[in-house]
Amino acid sequence: MVISFLSALLILAGLVFFLGAGVGILRFPDFFSRMHAAGKGDTLSTLLIIAGFALYQMRDLGDSEASVSAVLVALKMLVIIAFLYIASATSTSALAEAGWEDGNDPVIAPKHENRLAGPPESRTAAADLNRNSTHDSQP
Amino acid sequence: MTFEHFSIGVGVALLLLMIPAMCRIVMGPTTMDRIVGANMVGTKTTVLLVIIGVIFGKVDMFIDFALTYALLNFTGAIAAARYLRHKGRRGIVLASTSEESVCERA
Amino acid sequence: MQKLFATIAVIITGAILLNAVEDFPRFGDPHSPPNSGVSGGSVSSSVHYLQNTYLDTRVPNVVTAVLADYRGYDTLFETAVILTAGIAVFAILRVVRRKDEEESTGSEEKACSGEFSTSDSDGEGRHRVVVGTACRVVVPLAQLFGFYIIAHGHPSPGGGFQGGVVLGTSFILLALAGGLGSALGRLREDMYLRLACLGVFIYAGIGLLSLFFRRNFLDYGALSGLLQTGGEEMARSHGIFGVELGVAMTVTSVMFALFANLSTRGELKGGL
Numbered sequence: 271m272v273i274s275f276l277s278a279l280l281i282l283a284g285l286v287f288f289l290g291a292g293v294g295i296l297r298f299p300d301f302f303s304r305m306h307a308a309g310k311g312d313t314l315s316t317l318l319i320i321a322g323f324a325l326y327q328m329r330d331l332g333d334s335e336a337s338v339s340a341v342l343v344a345l346k347m348l349v350i351i352a353f354l355y356i357a358s359a360t361s362t363s364a365l366a367e368a369g370w371e372d373g374n375d376p377v378i379a380p381k382h383e384n385r386l387a388g389p390p391e392s393r394t395a396a397a398d399l400n401r402n403s404t405h406d407s408q409p
Numbered sequence: 410m411t412f413e414h415f416s417i418g419v420g421v422a423l424l425l426l427m428i429p430a431m432c433r434i435v436m437g438p439t440t441m442d443r444i445v446g447a448n449m450v451g452t453k454t455t456v457l458l459v460i461i462g463v464i465f466g467k468v469d470m471f472i473d474f475a476l477t478y479a480l481l482n483f484t485g486a487i488a489a490a491r492y493l494r495h496k497g498r499r500g501i502v503l504a505s506t507s508e509e510s511v512c513e514r515a
Numbered sequence: 516m517q518k519l520f521a522t523i524a525v526i527i528t529g530a531i532l533l534n535a536v537e538d539f540p541r542f543g544d545p546h547s548p549p550n551s552g553v554s555g556g557s558v559s560s561s562v563h564y565l566q567n568t569y570l571d572t573r574v575p576n577v578v579t580a581v582l583a584d585y586r587g588y589d590t591l592f593e594t595a596v597i598l599t600a601g602i603a604v605f606a607i608l609r610v611v612r613r614k615d616e617e618e619s620t621g622s623e624e625k626a627c628s629g630e631f632s633t634s635d636s637d638g639e640g641r642h643r644v645v646v647g648t649a650c651r652v653v654v655p656l657a658q659l660f661g662f663y664i665i666a667h668g669h670p671s672p673g674g675g676f677q678g679g680v681v682l683g684t685s686f687i688l689l690a691l692a693g694g695l696g697s698a699l700g701r702l703r704e705d706m707y708l709r710l711a712c713l714g715v716f717i718y719a720g721i722g723l724l725s726l727f728f729r730r731n732f733l734d735y736g737a738l739s740g741l742l743q744t745g746g747e748e749m750a751r752s753h754g755i756f757g758v759e760l761g762v763a764m765t766v767t768s769v770m771f772a773l774f775a776n777l778s779t780r781g782e783l784k785g786g787l
Contacts, residue, residue, distance in 0.1 A: 274412060278412075281415075281419055285419065285422055285423070292426050295433050295446065296429040296433060301439060301442060308430075308445050308448070308449045312448075313452075316453065319419070319456050319459075323460070323463060327468065343472060346469075346472045350472070350479060353476065353483075354452065354479055357479065357482075361483055361487060364486065364487050364491070365441065365486060365490045367490065367494065368441060368490035368491070369439070372440070372441055374439060
């Protein structure tokens, strides 16, 4: 009973985080903050929900011969958790990098400079700067 | 209320909470936004498969589907990221200019 | 204009397919083939297969037994269709250069952008660090999981097609992580082409083997003497496993061949 209650608590916590991720992916202004909401909220909520179900599988552990397959299923769920823990973070990183190279600029407050892309004048003329630097280096 | 009823409720709630991600897929201004939304839906489909297994009482079967789906979703996200990175604006601009300059020097 | 033609083609195809729906049996029709009995069987062929599959083949998973034993011809030619897809992609996309031609174009590129290529490879290395490190963990587990799915086709859902897809995905992941070259180093082009053909050969070979024992094509029960099994049922079970292995070989190599050829436009160099 206690274990069922605990697993329900974990699953509900996961749903709350998923709600946060959904609101974030809908409401945030630019690609990178949406990516942030999707990557973090999505990963954590998935881990929590599957952990809740894995805990529920272990509820009658002390009973008898049925517990062997239950432990096996719970272990497989732990494998899924471990896999998603690695894979979700990696795909978030790869997608953010691809989005940066795709030309998405973060939305920043006025008066603040976009430090990712360097100072503004060099950023607008990035191609010129690149060419100038190579020209300077040649004898 | 048994745990099965609770699981059905969680599944329906997950489906409803996928709607924002679906909206982002439909209206996302750039391609990357759509891919992020699709990746989110795919991750949640893994959870939905586990929930379906719990509801039908065959978790040991559905857990394999969930793992396979997670693997394919991961591969798809990485492949989309790689593909769009090569088509990207910044990458092409820098590459073409530096190539041009090297060719000039040569 | 092109889109207009495509739309018209899609509409016509959909209309023909919808027209064919008319010929289907009605839902719950007692005279439809699944609900009317097989010859010498029970009242319904579905019930017949559900009751007799384990007795005939000792395979608990009815889907695997029906797929690889009762409908063995169908699956054999499905595998052949997959091999044909791989051959078609190879024939259409693959660019094969003669050696002297290759050398001349390669030297030109090197002369133009020698320094750039090194800087680009540095950039590639920096980009691949995160994905490469994650894939170093994921790829072996994915391959192990693929073999598990192939081997567990008997008691649980799985089998050659699904396990082959997972194995092929692991090779694609390898190509995405470390460049196509590192994946081709593990599974060279001649190797995967041979593996694809070998899969269909194993499937058809097991079928032909039962022909030598004066039985029907793909009747695995004939192999009981050869495999030293107690009865024909266990021989069918082993035959199904052998067939699944062949399917898995073909699916794995064709998956990887499709990715390698499509992502590099047939050059098998560079790519994603």
